[in-house]
Each structure stands twice: as structure tokens, then as C-alpha cells.
Amino acid sequence: xxxxxxxxxxRDRREFYYRGAVLEAPEEGAPLEVWHAHVHLRLNxxxxxxxxxxxxxxxxxxxxxxxxxxxxxxxxxxxxxxxEAG
Amino acid sequence: MRFSxxxxxxxxxxxxxxxxxxxRDPDPKPEYDAVIIGGGGxxxxxxxxxxxxxxxxxxxxxxxxxxxxxxxxxxxxxxxxNYYLPGNSEFYSHxxxxxxxxxxxxxxxxxxSQRGILNVFHNDAQRDSAVRRxxxxxxxxxxxxxxSRDQLREMVPLLNxxxxxxxIQGALLQRRAGTARHDAVAWGxxxxxxxxxxxxxxxxxxxxxxxxxxKVIGVETPRGLIRAGKVAMAAAGRSSQVAAMAGLTLPIESxxxxxxxxxxxxxxxxxxxxxxxxxxxxxxxDKGGLVFGSYLDLYASYAARGNLPMVEHTMEAxxxxxxxxxxxxLLRSWGGIMDMTPDGSPIIDRTxxxxxxxxxxxxxxxxxxxxxxxxxYAHLIATDRPHQAAAAFRLDRFETGRGLMDEEATGAQHNxx
Numbered sequence: 001x002x003x004x005x006x007x008x009x010x011r012d013r014r015e016f017y018y019r020g021a022v023l024e025a026p027e028e029g030a031p032l033e034v035w036h037a038h039v040h041l042r043l044n045x046x047x048x049x050x051x052x053x054x055x056x057x058x059x060x061x062x063x064x065x066x067x068x069x070x071x072x073x074x075x076x077x078x079x080x081x082x083x084e085a086g
Numbered sequence: 087m088r089f090s091x092x093x094x095x096x097x098x099x100x101x102x103x104x105x106x107x108x109x110r111d112p113d114p115k116p117e118y119d120a121v122i123i124g125g126g127g128x129x130x131x132x133x134x135x136x137x138x139x140x141x142x143x144x145x146x147x148x149x150x151x152x153x154x155x156x157x158x159x160x161x162x163x164x165x166x167x168n169y170y171l172p173g174n175s176e177f178y179s180h181x182x183x184x185x186x187x188x189x190x191x192x193x194x195x196x197x198x199s200q201r202g203i204l205n206v207f208h209n210d211a212q213r214d215s216a217v218r219r220x221x222x223x224x225x226x227x228x229x230x231x232x233x234s235r236d237q238l239r240e241m242v243p244l245l246n247x248x249x250x251x252x253x254i255q256g257a258l259l260q261r262r263a264g265t266a267r268h269d270a271v272a273w274g275x276x277x278x279x280x281x282x283x284x285x286x287x288x289x290x291x292x293x294x295x296x297x298x299x300x301k302v303i304g305v306e307t308p309r310g311l312i313r314a315g316k317v318a319m320a321a322a323g324r325s326s327q328v329a330a331m332a333g334l335t336l337p338i339e340s341x342x343x344x345x346x347x348x349x350x351x352x353x354x355x356x357x358x359x360x361x362x363x364x365x366x367x368x369x370x371x372d373k374g375g376l377v378f379g380s381y382l383d384l385y386a387s388y389a390a391r392g393n394l395p396m397v398e399h400t401m402e403a404x405x406x407x408x409x410x411x412x413x414x415x416l417l418r419s420w421g422g423i424m425d426m427t428p429d430g431s432p433i434i435d436r437t438x439x440x441x442x443x444x445x446x447x448x449x450x451x452x453x454x455x456x457x458x459x460x461x462x463y464a465h466l467i468a469t470d471r472p473h474q475a476a477a478a479f480r481l482d483r484f485e486t487g488r489g490l491m492d493e494e495a496t497g498a499q500h501n502x503x
Contacts, residue, residue: 001393018501020386036484041336043326044340046324072389
């Protein structure tokens with residue numbers, strides 16, 4: 001599996017650390033069930049998933065990747081700061 | 087048809103023409119008392135115990151592929167009861183006891199082999215942890231022994247005891263643990279359920295779960311609507327998709343775990359051996375292949391195949407701990423899809439929808455759980471009350487925080503268990 005870092009280009013998966021699905025963090029005072037959903041529940045799609053990867057052994061940037069979990073195809077990647085993978 | 091030594095002899099002398107199919111291939115009825123979604127080990131075991139323990143025979147198991155083609159055929163066949171957290175511990179203890187009588191119960195050769203499991207440790211902290219675990223296992227009535235380095239060396243001289251970074255200091259031994267032929271377990275439960283009248287419907291994918299007023303009324307399939315007052319999900323690896331048909335979001339993330347088999351070798355590994363270093367576990371099948379694996383690939387996946395970094399890690403761990411097998415060639419590898427929960431422990435519970443039940447979240451521990459999972463789930467489905475051995479596997483423990491069984495002490499991290 002290779003990941004296209006927006007800064008470094010296509011690199012080996014070994015260079016990256018996986019954080020998991022991109023999730024919107026609730027407000028600090030949000031109700032318990034909202035926090036429960038955020039911490040524990042996952043849509044867990046078998047298909048395209050937006051996720052955070054960290055280019056640990058490369059440029060050191062967090063990137064937002066869209067990846068198909070059913071076949072590991074990389075669909076898009078963008079710097080985390082832009083907020084969108086596409 | 088019953089299996090016996092006489093039968094094998096008779097068939098051998100008459101050209102093996104008397105063997106029959108192990109289960110029927112019936113058409114779905116329009117309505118059942120209960121429908122089980124998923125014809126894996128757990129789903130089939132559930133049907134078997136529903137029929138055997140609770141007399142529910144008007145039931146169907148719906149499998150989208152074929153029996154033995156899912157995760158039940160995608161594991162490393164290890165059976166053990168060396169857990170120590172309350173909740174999990176008694177459940178796996180119960181499961182091992184069922185395993186010990188399973189072949190007689192099913193009249194089916196599942197090649198259950200209690201060859202013992204050795205959990206090798208490399209340092210003082212791991213030894214302390216192993217001793218604590220051994221004490222917990224003994225306290226609940228199961229067997230555990232701590233072996234010193236010398237005792238282990240006498241038993242298994244093959245290991246690399248003097249690896250510079252990970253010298254082997256001893257092991258936790260559970261003699262009653264071992265392996266079972268995984269697909270024979272699925273076939274045995276399928277046959278046992280079928281003999282009691284359960285319909286096993288292969289190539290029959292559930293495409294929808296029909297509810298009415300908060301109550302389940304049946305499932306939709308390409309072969310039409312099948313009505314049932316009780317619908318039980320047992321689709322580990324696809325639990326999130328199945329539950330989503332009923333509008334439920336589960337505390338599960340799916341990850342791929344790879345396993346490997348070498349070419350057939352003469353007997354060299356007599357036990358199941360696990361190494362704390364690299365999380366490697368290895369055993370030798372009766373056919374001679376070394377069966378081994380290590381960590382998850384550590385990213386969400388449904389691909390049923392993994393990537394090279396974890397292949398390399400696993401081979402490196404093999405070379406570090408068992409350099410003698412270095413010249414063995416790898417025959418094949420595969421990936422299984424793991425329902426990873428936030429605490430690394432499973433769920434057997436009712437859902438907010440009346441008549442809809444959930445059996446999911448087995449992480450990478452599902453195979454050894456098969457008989458107990460089926461028996462406890464059947465108890466829940468038939469009586470609407472949890473079985474004592476699985477009472478801790480509640481769906482709401484993540485929301486309430488009560489009764490979490492955080493096996494790896496990593497907190498609410500799906501992929502770190």
C-alpha cells in the first residue's frame with residue numbers, strides 16, 4: 001500500500017502512522033450520548049473512508065486521506081489544514 | 087448418518103459409496119421462529135444450541151457465501167482459556183470446557199488437539215504479568231503453569247533463548263489449550279443443526295432487516311422476504327453493515343489480520359507457542375504446515391488481504407524466535423476481517439429493536455469462543471435473558487463505562503486491542 005503525501009509524493013505505507021477515521025470532535029459540554037458516539041461508535045464503511053495519516057518518517061505532516069477500505073485504493077489526499085481530502 | 091470406527095471400516099471396504107451430504111440444501115420457508123444472519127462458526131453454533139438446548143427447530147441460518155468460507159476458515163485455529171479479566175475469563179473457561187466435549191457431542195471429528203499453549207516471556211515485567219495471569223486462571227479452576235527458562239528449554243529446545251534483545255526467560259503453559267480443525271468445526275455444527283431440523287441457506291445474503299413499530303418482523307433476501315419474530319445477527323467481519331440495515335451504529339471498526347502457512351514440514355513444533363516479542367504465535371498443523379501470525383495491519387480494512395510491512399514483521403519475528411525454520415518456504419497467506427471493539431471484548435446482547443439480537447465484536451478471539459458464543463447467544467435468543475457466562479458482554483458498557491473488559495489496557499482504541 002502506497003500513500004500519496006501532498007508534499008512528498010507517493011511513499012511507502014511504512015513511512016506513515018495511522019490515526020483512524022476523520023471524526024468531528026463534539027463541543028466540550030456536549031451531552032454524554034454525543035461523546036459516547038464520538039469515542040466509541042463508528043460508521044465503519046466498506047468503501048471510501050476519510051482518515052488521518054501522519055507522515056512520521058517523511059515530512060512530519062498530518063494528512064487527510066480518502067481510502068477505499070474494501071480494496072485499499074487511495075482515492076485522494078490533502079494536507080490536514082485544508083480540511084478536505086479531495 | 088452417524089460416524090464411527092465401524093462405519094469408516096465398512097465404507098473403506100465398499101468403495102466409500104455410502105457417505106452422504108452432511109446437511110440438506112433446502113428452499114427457504116416463508117416464515118421461521120428465528121433467523122440467524124451469518125453461517126460462520128458462531129451462527130451455526132447458535133443454531134445448533136437453539137435446537138439442542140432450547141428445542142427451537144423452526145429456524146434458519148442465512149449465509150451469503152458458503153459454509154466455512156468466511157472468518158471461520160480464516161484463523162489460526164487456536165483454542166485456549168488463558169484470559170484473566172473478569173467477564174472474559176469465565177466465558178473462555180466455559181468455552182474450553184465445551185470444546186473438550188464437542189466432538190462427542192457433535193459426533194464429528196474436529197481434530198481437537200490439546201497440545202498445550204506456551205506464552206513465552208522475555209523480561210521481568212512480562213514474567214510478573216504471566217504469573218498474575220496464571221494465578222487468575224488457577225483461581226477460576228483452569229490449569230496454568232509457569233515454566234522457568236530451563237524447564238522450557240527442556241520442553242522446546244528449538245527456540246532462540248539468547249536473542250540479544252529478547253532473550254527467553256520462561257513461559258506460561260496451559261496444557262488444556264491447543265488447536266482444532268477450523269472448517270471441521272463449522273461443518274460439524276452445520277451438520278448437527280441440520281440433523282435437528284435447522285435450515286442452512288447458503289448463497290442467501292440478507293439485504294435488509296424489516297422492522298415494524300420498533301419490532302423486527304423478518305429479513306429481506308434475493309430469495310424473498312423471510313419472516314421471523316427473532317432475528318439474530320452473527321456476521322462478525324461485516325457486523326457494521328448488517329446492523330446498519332436496522333439503523334444501528336456499532337462500536338466496531340473493521341481491521342485486517344493476516345495469517346500465514348509454510349510448506350509441510352516434519353513435526354518440529356509440538357505446542358502452540360506465542361511470543362510476547364512481536365506478538366508472534368505459531369503452531370504446526372497435522373498436515374505439517376507451520377501456521378502463524380502476529381499483529382493487525384493497523385488500518386481499517388475489509389479487503390481480506392494485508393500488506394507487506396506486517397508480512398515482513400511477522401517473518402522477522404519468526405527469524406528472531408525460531409531461526410531453525412528460516413529455510414521453510416511460505417506456502418500461502420490470507421487476511422481475516424476483525425470486528426474490533428473499543429475494549430477488545432465481544433458483544434452478545436439484545437438491541438434497542440425488539441426481537442433483534444447482536445453477536446459481534448470478537449476482535450481476533452472469535453474462533454476459540456465458537457461453542458460458548460453459540461450456546462450463550464442461543465440462551466439469549468430463546469429466553470431473552472443473558473447466559474451467565476456471557477452476561478458481561480453488554481452492548482451498553484461503552485456508553486455507561488460499567489463493566490469494560492479492556493484486555494490490552496489501551497483505553498477506547500479500536501485498533502489497539
